[in-house]
Amino acid sequence: MVNRELKILSVVVIFFALCIFVLYELHRSPGIKSFDDTIDSIRNNEFIVNCSDAVNRGKTEVNDIGYLCSIHVDATTELKSNQGNTIQMDDFSAGDKVRIISSKSINFQKKRNFTAKEIILLEKAPKE
DSSP states (O other): OHHHHHHHHHHHHHHHHHHHHHHHHHHHSOOEEEEEEEEEEEETTEEEEEOHHHHHTTOSSOOSOOOEEEEEOOTTOEEEETTSOBOOGGGOOTTOEEEEEEEEEEOTTTOOEEEOSEEEEEEOOOOO
16 A cells, blocks of 8 residues: 555656646746847848847846847838838838737747737937
């Protein structure tokens, strides 16, 4: 009888340890659906943005490395002004502050390129 109780206890302990591990992993690398940042450059149907804050979100120790993300724009991507009006790729320029919205949560520690669901022009870069 003692042997059977030890086996049950072992299974319960392993189950709880596994649950704690899964919860830790989910908390450690949270996904992000949207973030605000600055356009570094614009390529054909693609924004290169500084996404260092998104990559480092939730970290307790942050390094000095800057991270760039490639944000693809396709036919389904909505491009909008901060007033909600539809705009075009040509309305964006390097240095503009934008809000990038994804259709699903992105783990920026593992993936730094995705297709945007929506890109909102928050603030134009100052003219030089």
